[in-house]
Amino acid sequence: EASFPTLRKQWYQRRVRAHSTSTGAVSCDACPAGSSTSNNTAAVNCTLCVPGSFSNNTGSAVCTECPGGEYSDKNGTVTCSMCKAGTYSEANATICTLCQPGSYADKPGSAKCSACAAGYSTKNVKGSKNCTECEAGHYAARSGSPSCDPCAVGTSTNNTTAATSCTQCDPGSFAQTTGSPSCSACNPGTHADSSGASTCAACAPGTAAPKSGTVNCTLCAAGSSSKSGATKCDLCPAGSFAEKAGTPKCELCAAGSYAKETGSVKCANCAAGSYQDKTGQTDCTTCQRGSYQDEQGGAACKHCANNRTYTTYKTGCSSADDCIGPLLTYSLDGKTTTNLTDVATVTVKKSQTVWVTAINGDWNIRNPASPYQEFIFVKQGSMKKIQISKSVILEPVMTNMYCYKDTEGHGTSFAGYQDKDIKGRKCDSPCRNSDASPQGPHCKVAGMDSPCGIPQCVWDVECSGGDGTGYRGLVNSVTADGETIVCQAWDRDSPHVHFYHPSQYNTATFGIGHHNYCRNPDPRSTLTPWCYTSSFWVRSAPCSVSTCDASFPYFKF
Secondary structure (H helix, E strand, C coil): CCCHHHHHHHHHHHHHCEECCCCCCCCCEECCCCEECCCCCCCCCCEECCCCEECCCCCCCCCEECCCCEECCCCCCCCCEECCCCEECCCCECCCEECCCCEECCCCCCCCCEECCCCEECCCCCCCCCCEECCCCEECCCCCCCCCEECCCCEECCCCCCECCCEECCCCEECCCCCCCCCEECCCCEECCCCCCCCCEECCCCEECCCCCCCCCEECCCCEECCCCCCCCEECCCCEECCCCCCCCCEECCCCEECCCCCCCCCEECCCCEECCCCCCCCCEECCCCEECCCCCCCCCEECCCCCCCEECCCCCCCHHHEECCEEEEEECCCCEEEECCCEEEECCCCEEEEEEEEECCEEEECCCCCCCCEEEECCCCEEEEEECCEEEEEECCECCCEECCCCCCCCCCCCCCCECCCCCECCCCCECCCCCCCCCEEEECCEEEECCCCEECECCCEECCCCCCCCCCCCEEEECCEEEEECCCCCCCCCCCCCCCCHHHHHHHCCCCCCCCECCCCCCCCCCEEEECCCCCCEEECCCCECCCCCCCEEC
């Protein structure tokens, strides 16, 4: 049998689970499911379970709290409802709460939400059933991240997802925008020499990057250059150079130098005998006749002592010794010595003695009052002492001395002192043209004929100088009464009989020959070339031949 305390406890439990709604009731009624007596032993009515609690049995003394993950949102709940995935509830909940961004509930009935792992997020969305991995270019460093952060410029996730951090771009690559999935290689012509570059820098002038992904641009080799951002180095154009590696711009060759080929490291000096007066040139110019250059790197050729009376017998001369021309020295009363290279008149105030020495070539000392009748011939290497009262003309012999008359047997009368051929080689015989060779005066060198390079004369060929006796031009007509009349041949006496026929003397002295060219075999009567005419009505007349003066050069090449 049960003891009295046990019986009393059982009786009490039955009392709190039951109630009676009428007086004089013999027994209490059990509370229906969804209600309770709220632990009241003398309950008249059952109380409905409030939201957040339930009673799933009859005769409940108290309602039970909804467990975590479940809820009750009305009175008299028999069973609590389960929270959906993406929501959660704690005990005694009347509603389910959405999981906050950065957390999730992947199953119904969750008492709490789980934090997203690092590298995942809910994209700032509430009530997520699961987390999404961070896309490439974004990361989540901590668990429970509401959203993924974009990688900063200069970093990326290397095309991986669910990243917990971003990696700096390697040298030679860059990420220009935030959230870059991967770093891009620097384009050709640019470079990035450190990690974490947001942009690539253009290669500096004098460097180049031919490939993508360059860390350091390559220096241009000597002989080449480049502009900023170059993908390759360009060889210096001909006429320019780059002496050092990494040159931004090729320099033009200075005057006096040249670079014939492309890619020159330095310019070559013009050789002696040549020059270059401009910058940036590919070759040098040979010094012309009448000039020379005895040094390397010349920007101009040097002129011979006198531009009119001096010349060189070849181009490209490299020494002042190559200049050939007359030179005479004179002094008054043995005092100051003066050099002459061309004709000059010496005037004195009173009678004086003049010492004259012909250094180069033959000279004539003429009396101005009668220059072609009164003169003294001074041969090269000789000296004369003369007495003058007023003035005297000192004149070099130019024709057939420093040039030859091509119309006179190609220089058969040439009598100069030149002793080298056109190549500068020593002659074994004088420069002459006794055989009237078309090559002009020549000499023997090693037993072979070699031209001496003597220029042709202009004076006494294209004009008449002095008294006209030396004229050997080809004019063969005169003008009389407005009519042009052809000259009579010197070896003929028709239509006019005369005394100046070809002879050894007349031919050598006056150029008389078997032709009808104008000549002057009578210098005592006239100083102008003339001829007998082929007209019966005009015996002789002067020819229209220009007089030689400073407007005519001495030489023709």
